[in-house]
Amino acid sequence: MNEDLRAAKLWLSRIHELPLRESVAVMNVCGGHEHSLSMLGLRAVLPEKIRLIPGPGCPVCVCPEEDIADAIALALEDGLTLVAFGDMLRVPMNATKGEINTLAGARAAGADVRPISSPQEAVAIARDHPERQVVFFVAGFETTSAPVAAMLAEGVPDNLSVLLAARLTWPAVDMLLQDKDSSLDALIAPGHVATVMGAEEWRFVADTYHLPVAVAGFSAVSLLAALYSVLRQKLENQPFLDNCYAELVQPHGNAKARRWLAEVMEVGPANWRGIGIIPASGFFLRGAWQRYDARRRFDVLAAPRRRIGEMPPGCDCAAVVLGKLTPEQCRLYGKACTPMHPVGPCMVSDEGACHIWWQAGLRAA
Amino acid sequence: MCLSVPMQITEIDGFNATCEARGVQRTISLFMIEDDEVAVGDFVMVHVGYALRKITADEARSTWELIDEILAVAGP
Numbered sequence: 001m002n003e004d005l006r007a008a009k010l011w012l013s014r015i016h017e018l019p020l021r022e023s024v025a026v027m028n029v030c031g032g033h034e035h036s037l038s039m040l041g042l043r044a045v046l047p048e049k050i051r052l053i054p055g056p057g058c059p060v061c062v063c064p065e066e067d068i069a070d071a072i073a074l075a076l077e078d079g080l081t082l083v084a085f086g087d088m089l090r091v092p093m094n095a096t097k098g099e100i101n102t103l104a105g106a107r108a109a110g111a112d113v114r115p116i117s118s119p120q121e122a123v124a125i126a127r128d129h130p131e132r133q134v135v136f137f138v139a140g141f142e143t144t145s146a147p148v149a150a151m152l153a154e155g156v157p158d159n160l161s162v163l164l165a166a167r168l169t170w171p172a173v174d175m176l177l178q179d180k181d182s183s184l185d186a187l188i189a190p191g192h193v194a195t196v197m198g199a200e201e202w203r204f205v206a207d208t209y210h211l212p213v214a215v216a217g218f219s220a221v222s223l224l225a226a227l228y229s230v231l232r233q234k235l236e237n238q239p240f241l242d243n244c245y246a247e248l249v250q251p252h253g254n255a256k257a258r259r260w261l262a263e264v265m266e267v268g269p270a271n272w273r274g275i276g277i278i279p280a281s282g283f284f285l286r287g288a289w290q291r292y293d294a295r296r297r298f299d300v301l302a303a304p305r306r307r308i309g310e311m312p313p314g315c316d317c318a319a320v321v322l323g324k325l326t327p328e329q330c331r332l333y334g335k336a337c338t339p340m341h342p343v344g345p346c347m348v349s350d351e352g353a354c355h356i357w358w359q360a361g362l363r364a365a
Numbered sequence: 366m367c368l369s370v371p372m373q374i375t376e377i378d379g380f381n382a383t384c385e386a387r388g389v390q391r392t393i394s395l396f397m398i399e400d401d402e403v404a405v406g407d408f409v410m411v412h413v414g415y416a417l418r419k420i421t422a423d424e425a426r427s428t429w430e431l432i433d434e435i436l437a438v439a440g441p
């Protein structure tokens with residue numbers, strides 16, 4: 001650790017020596033990065049001119065309400081087991097009073113809803129209960145989508161299907177940067193997404209938008225090195241794609257994982273909660289794999305569902321996800337909304353900025 | 366948390382591997398790893414039960430130190 005600590009201090013002092021004149025807004029798009037930045041208290045030790053902004057790094061937070069409504073409707077069906085990563089169980093949707101508004105609520109009402117931590121658990125549950133239909137509700141980015149593609153490619157029992165709310169990370173960043181009012185100066189690209197998809201996926205930030213970008217891992221050393229890189233790029237007005245997580249991230253990622261993704265899934269326009277449709281930003285099952293699509297398998301999902309609303313009243317989660325507000329700028333943060341009683345998805349998920357900031361002890365002034 | 370964790374491979378059986386980290390044993394899938402990329406004794410970065418990539422023992426150690434540090438602040 002000593003060695004790591006020394007390296008981190010070195011990067012920190014290099015950052016302090018940079019002649020920054022204006023304030024610089026650096027966005028990260030990964031719940032893991034935000035965890036490290038917040039829990040290690042890096043904001044407090046960096047020069048004041050540097051603003052570290054959490055961006056769209058939480059797949060649970062952007063999972064559309066209609067998908068949560070679909071999952072709840074399925075869970076309440078007889079003879080059906082719904083499995084999902086634990087985070088999803090508590091994510092609320094807007095519902096009229098008395099209506100079930102979370103998967104946890106459906107479970108309390110007698111539905112068979114089970115939290116799992118890996119696709120193999122979904123397969124095992126389906127194998128152990130051939131008489132039941134098992135639906136795997138998946139909200140996640142590329143790091144989760146690739147394992148789900150691999151799971152299907154490896155072969156699953158016929159009674160298993162998936163309800164996909166899987167998203168790609170870079171199109172949301174692309175959308176943010178297209179915005180003329182965007183005040184972002186640089187991007188720290190997500191290390192584990194890049195481990196799967198490759199660093200090259202982020203080159204567009206430098207090439208198209210002329211902004212500095214560096215892929216980072218999760219240690220203080222890697223994050224500070226990436227931060228130093230983008231600040232240098234900015235000062236020298238020479239943006240390029242840097243890779244500060246070369247131990248894990250190759251230019252084109254994990255070839256096998258990408259092969260499974262391409263084989264099983266295709267990319268199309270998708271709705272992001274509170275944000276709207278982003279072109280080419282969602283994973284959907286392709287061709288013959290659609291026989292595992294819960295949306296095709298179950299009639300309950302064919303019924304038109306009323307769009308209820310984007311976010312709970314007063315919740316600024318959509319603006320938080322886009323980096324337009326920080327969590328403590330939401331009026332409900334820490335008051336009506338805490339991890340014990342979350343109002344919006346950003347306070348539920350481990351990867352949500354509100355949850356992370358609260359856990360790290362960041363309180364409103 | 367959805368962060369990947371480093372684990373050490375103790376046994377390989379086709380696409381499955383038994384891995385160990387901090388005394389905890391888990392069966393993980395090698396389905397996303399190139400054939401022959403890993404052997405017993407190697408460390409891999411594991412995400413939702415799938416090995417994402419082989420890593421060095423050093424990388425595994427410093428990642429665990431980081432996770433410990435984060436958990437110390439956040440609570441388990």
Ligand code: SF4
Pocket residue numbers: 314315316317318320327330331332333334337338342343344345346347348354
């Ligand atoms: S603090 Fe709660 S209500 Fe406010 S934006 Fe975050 S999740 Fe929404």
